[in-house]
Amino acid sequence: MTTPSDVEESTVTEDAPNDTAVPGDSEDPNADRQYHLEVTSEDVADSVLLPGNPDRIGTITDLWDDATTVATHREYRTATGNYNETPISATSTGIGGPSAAIALEELARVGSETFIRVGSCGAIQPEIDVGDLVITSGAVRQEGTSEEYVNPTYPATADHEVVSALIAAAERLGYDYHVGVTMSADSFYAGQGRPGFDGYEAPGSDDLVDSLRNANVKNIEMEAATILTLASIYGLRAGAVCAVYANRQTGEFRTEGDSRAAETASLAVALLAEMDRRKREVGVSQWHAGLSLD
Template sequence: MDDSENPNSEVQYHLGIGPDDTAGPVLLPGDPERVPKIAEAWESVEETGHHREYRTMTGRYEGEPLTVTSTGIGSPGAAIAVEEHANLGTGTFIRVGSCGAIQPEMSVGDLVITTGAVRQEGTSKEYVREEYPATAHPEVTTALVAACEELGYDYHCGVTCSTDSFYAGQGRPGFGGFEAAEADGLVEELQNAGVLNFEMEAAALLTIANLYDLRAGAVCTVYANRVTGEFRTEGERRAGEVASTAAAILAAMDRVKADAGADRWHAGLTLDR
């Protein structure tokens, strides 16, 4: 990359933040309005950047440093946020969002922890061949599960489908009743494969993080169930609370690993919280 494509080596072009404006793991909601809603549970917080759809706040939760940056809707914006935060030294990312469930037993307000994602979006294909898996980092998944158990929230773990289209790409009719090719069988096909939910960013995040040897995971609140027809914006803050708690758990896990001289978290290590 020549200098003309990297106009500032410190302040990031899209995020509008520099090295002193971020700390700890980064939570990635889509909506900029969710940023202060997530951060209101923290002990301290400061807005450190707001450029385009990228709103950033940094503070502490359970005494641990933490940052939240919105990415807008879709994988292209999320990929930019990961790239530019990685430039600033971030090593852990947690997507915090909402989703549509496609399994009948899932209720509005439940949480979905993504273990892997169907790459039905185009951004990750710009990075690596389609057969490359989009998988969550096991430590992030473990921390998210532990956070849900600690907070007492109902949750599901499994495979997510990430799309570029909220309408045609998720089997919904578009304007005038337009239906994409094979849309009528999409939801059933994914249900039969055990996929839990639709959303629009996880696959790109997980793919890019794996390519760059970063940790990443995703937790989303169910707003709609495509099978039962339920739709409510219920439990909006749960995913943010779980992700914030998971970030604190990851910090504790990292200290235990360091003390034990372990390269990765495993069942033989004990976490005292």
Template structure:
């Protein structure tokens, strides 16, 4: 066997099937164009419970995928596990089977007083304080949400009557040191005591662990992405409650339906992309 053949075999060994994805175990007919991305696989039934109908189509490792409809609009959900490395795998493999829009759905910690526990944070852009996206592109490349996805999430939150905030998110690789929390036996990482104040001064709203990688990959690949998270903790006031868990899921599901309408408007008008003048209904 030649060296070239050996190299080819090594590449193929991680993806022995041309269609079914290695980590997610999904194929081209398994997912809709828009996929919601929670971290915890146990959140799937809480998300799909608000849909017209759904079916689990794949389960492998931390990745559980279900597909169905919401108000007649095709929609899927895939859990990513915790953190950017596994979220990047999800985006990569979902894109390979036809998904083109990704909405991170989860929980977060707010670092501004006005973002109360139970409120939503809709991400406009993200601080890339994680290492995964650095392996794709230079560190000064921006992690920016798609404007139509942001508009759809805002419209959905308004229609559902939820309190929400739109702004900048900081995505980290560490729940503890990376978000200014003490580690085991009170360990404090270098600069952790200044981290929250520095980000607050820069008008950052919240911490979470996946959004910046999802946004970065979507932009690199010419896809769409956004993020909506329910505030579980306010790091300034000291509040913590697992309240409003389904708010982000309901908002993202309705936003998917609105995005489908927005896409129809673009097609009908011949515009290059959606803008506010086209409306939502």
């Protein structure tokens, strides 16, 4: 693995045609070094954790056996290393669906196949405590990015193997967790039922959280639906685990649980590697409950 150096952005011109590039594009989507992440196929592992905050990369890699920062550009910071002797990477996505989609697109182009969002969220069920983990089984697509890929009736579902691995990891680590549906929004304020500047209230915001709570939605965040939808479209594995910073029902707020979410996701990657080995041993394509993990 090599650490990328600063390079000029690759271009597609009439003098250097590319049959698969869109005419007029200023960047080559088929180049090995990716335009926004500035990573190549040699820089990242098959499995990638996706925190939003670039500063959370350090929280994640502190738990690994070893790690090297391979790229930093805009909101995207990427590190690669090993956890429990399993190759693993982490790339920050920034806030929201648009930047998360760019990260997944470019990581997929260099060969990554499994993605786990590692983030923070607000819980909306009263029994979920601040510091607990929420493992997403599926997501309400209340963001707009995924709709630019596929119509809104397409479900944002987490891969069952990733969900199983996250549950097994949380159990082994002894962390309190909840499994269920997440709502992903495009806005931190109006889109999540909070007042905007000067008390502005968006239409429907006054009963948004209550409606979601009544539908047994567990939490609200801003990236899971995009990541899950794109991964499903492309035939990749994806899931999400978020630390609960706030409970919108009880009013409690603390920035707590980042390390627990990071450790759970990292161990899940190692468990997924075990699951993949077990599938190869018995000659099946999907892991199921009849296959044991050590």
